[in-house]
Amino acid sequence: MYKDEMIQIHQFLLYVLKYLEDEVELQKTCSEYILLNIRPHHIHKTKSEHKYAIFLLSSIISKLIRENDGNSLPMNITNSLNELVKKSKEELNKT
Numbered sequence: 001m002y003k004d005e006m007i008q009i010h011q012f013l014l015y016v017l018k019y020l021e022d023e024v025e026l027q028k029t030c031s032e033y034i035l036l037n038i039r040p041h042h043i044h045k046t047k048s049e050h051k052y053a054i055f056l057l058s059s060i061i062s063k064l065i066r067e068n069d070g071n072s073l074p075m076n077i078t079n080s081l082n083e084l085v086k087k088s089k090e091e092l093n094k095t
Helices: 003-020 023-029 031-036 047-068 075-094
Strands: none
Touching: 003 047, 023 031, 023 047, 031 047, 047 075
């Protein structure tokens, strides 16, 4: 996948997250993402950094859906996304 495509996915996931949560709750729920300081408009960031941000946002969104929608999302999806976050963080730290 190209970097510009990853940036578009990154932006889309932010829209989804903002749809699911209000501003006050976002500060609590997304503290790790906020501290990451990688946003879609940061085009100077590497592809790996955007990839990590995408996986992190996906993991946060899956947790929110699971908590707010009566556990309609299978736990294995949330667990798999958490594993992807860990792997991409390790990959990011290697570079």
